[in-house]
Amino acid sequence: MRSSVFQLLIVVLILSSCQKEKEISRGIYYWRSNFETNSHELQVLSKLKINKLYLHLFDVKMIDGKAVPVATIHFKSDIPDSLHIIPVIYITNETMLQLQKSELNELANKIKKLSNKLLGNYFLSVKEFQFDCDWTDKSKENYFYFLRYYSNLENKTILLSATIRLHQVKYQNRTGIPPVSRGMLMFYNMGNIRDYQSNNSIYNSQTAASYLTNGLKYPIPLDVSLAAYSWGILYRFGIAIELISNLTKEELTKDSLILTSHSNIYKIKKEHLFHGVYLQADDEIRLEAIDAKQMQQAAKQLSNRWNYKKFTLTLYHWHDYLFNTFDSEELEKTFATFN
Numbered sequence: 001m002r003s004s005v006f007q008l009l010i011v012v013l014i015l016s017s018c019q020k021e022k023e024i025s026r027g028i029y030y031w032r033s034n035f036e037t038n039s040h041e042l043q044v045l046s047k048l049k050i051n052k053l054y055l056h057l058f059d060v061k062m063i064d065g066k067a068v069p070v071a072t073i074h075f076k077s078d079i080p081d082s083l084h085i086i087p088v089i090y091i092t093n094e095t096m097l098q099l100q101k102s103e104l105n106e107l108a109n110k111i112k113k114l115s116n117k118l119l120g121n122y123f124l125s126v127k128e129f130q131f132d133c134d135w136t137d138k139s140k141e142n143y144f145y146f147l148r149y150y151s152n153l154e155n156k157t158i159l160l161s162a163t164i165r166l167h168q169v170k171y172q173n174r175t176g177i178p179p180v181s182r183g184m185l186m187f188y189n190m191g192n193i194r195d196y197q198s199n200n201s202i203y204n205s206q207t208a209a210s211y212l213t214n215g216l217k218y219p220i221p222l223d224v225s226l227a228a229y230s231w232g233i234l235y236r237f238g239i240a241i242e243l244i245s246n247l248t249k250e251e252l253t254k255d256s257l258i259l260t261s262h263s264n265i266y267k268i269k270k271e272h273l274f275h276g277v278y279l280q281a282d283d284e285i286r287l288e289a290i291d292a293k294q295m296q297q298a299a300k301q302l303s304n305r306w307n308y309k310k311f312t313l314t315l316y317h318w319h320d321y322l323f324n325t326f327d328s329e330e331l332e333k334t335f336a337t338f339n
Contacts, residue, residue, distance in 0.1 A: 024338055027052030027314035029088070029225065036076040040323065046082065047328050048335065052312055053083040054130060054184075057118050060091040060107070067095050067107050069114055085122055086161075087115055090132040096139035096146065104142060108150040129154070130184065132163040140176040148179050161223075166190055166211040169218055177219050185216070187302055188227035188290075188316065194240045199264070200288045202227050203298050216305050223312040226298055226334065228322045230289030232266075234277060244275050246321055249287060251275075264288070289321075292330040299337040306338060313338055 028050050035055070058072040079085060089111055099107065116123050131150075135143040151160045164183040168175045190208055191201030198204075216222070232247035233240050252258050252266050255274060261267040261284070268283040290298075313335060315322065 021309045022339070023310040024335075025052055025312040026050040026335060027054055027086070027223075027312045029054040029056065029314060029317040031056045031317045032073075032319070033071050034074050034076050035079070037080070041318070042080060044323060044328055044331075045080075048331055050315075051082060051084055052086060052314070053079065054086045054088050054314060055079075056088045056090065057115055058089060060089065060095055060111070062092065062094050062098055065098075067099060067103070069110075072114075073118060079122060085119070085126055086128045086130055087119060087126060088130045088132055089115070091143075093134050093136060093139050096133060096135060096143045099142060101142070101145060104146045105149055108146060108153055112150070112153050126158060128159040128161055128182075130161045130163065131180075134165055135168075135175065135178075137174050137176070144176065144179050151179070163225075164218070164222065166208070169216060170211050170214065172218065180220065183218065183220050183222045184312075184314070185222045185224045186316075187224055187298055193233050193243065196235060196238045196240070198286075201233075202229070202231075202288050202290055203294055205297060205301060208298070208301055212301070212305050216307070221311065222308055223314065224302065224306070225314040225316045226295055226302075227290045228295060228315045228326065229317055229319060230287065230321050232275075232285040232287050234279070235284045235286065236280065242277055244277055244285070246319055247275065247285075247287060248321065249289075252285065252287060258285070289325075292326050292334075295326070295334050296330070296337065299334045303338045 026049055028045065030053060056073065058069045060067050060069055062068070063070075095107075115129075119126065129150075131147065133139075133143055147160065147162065154160070159182065160180045161182040161184060162178045162180045164178075164185050166185070166187070169185065187208070188202050190211065191198050191204055193201045195201070229245075230247055232244040232252070234242035234244060253260070257269045257272050257279075258266050258274070259269055264287045266285045266287065268279045268281055268285070271278070271280045273279070315331070
């Protein structure tokens with residue numbers, strides 16, 4: 001009897017220990033050029049106990065043969081003290097393909113200088129810095145060199161992380177492992193937006209499953225980001241020519257010159273300007289979006305393969321669509337999937 005009680009006690013202690021090992025932080029990406037908040041948004045973040053802000057500072061792209069920062073952030077609101085800032089810089093793959101190593105050194109120094117300037121006093125609290133680049137096997141040498149150089153600039157006092165796409169996990173032997181402390185797995189954008197026959201390139205459970213067949217083994221610790229956004233893909237003669245960000249069904253259906261032709265496909269009746277994009281007659285827009293049901297499906301599908309005990313679960317991204325489409329209970333349910 002005593003032996004059985006003792007064994008039961010050991011099991012309870014082991015289970016308790018395992019539960020304590022799991023440490024999940026909550027974060028959100030901010031990917032707009034103007035940082036501006038309102039009381040409703042801050043209340044939602046507070047209720048969900050989101051304490052990490054992955055703040056997009058600017059993009060780097062090639063213009064006239066030079067790597068140039070664009071879409072630089074401007075602050076119209078203060079960043080709440082409750083949010084720990086992780087600055088994020090997006091760099092195009094084209095930039096990594098075209099620059100020489102000396103130019104990469106120069107770029108790293110410019111990024112550090114501009115980032116410090118944009119962040120001001122916020123920089124004092126920064127403990128992690130993230131780069132976002134959809135590198136390939138052809139650009140990995142330059143990109144990894146750039147990451148090592150930038151890490152040395154910070155004297156390794158700031159943790160460096162990088163975004164990781166699903167294809168970079170599945171084909172890691174070819175694409176390589178970035179020399180950073182952590183990776184942020186982007187569990188979205190898993191389809192081809194140029195494919196006219198696709199239904200939703202943001203998230204598709206079957207496509208996701210094809211990337212998860214061998215599990216999620218990766219040499220560096222991973223965090224994860226789930227989609228909470230919508231967009232429209234503009235097709236002309238069946239060819240994708242424009243991406244219209246943060247587009248909603250309501251905006252499409254309110255426009256009398258846009259007609260629903262099939263499911264999430266909208267056909268342009270007459271040429272006109274829409275969302276700053278010039279539409280021509282017979283153009284088509286495919287609306288892609290993530291709702292609460294799909295987000296929870298994605299979370300469940302991934303959590304079944306997720307073996308990390310200490311990580312950050314983030315939402316992409318802070319925008320009207322997120323706060324107007326999802327209620328706090330639905331988002332909490334998504335977060336709880338990984339507990």
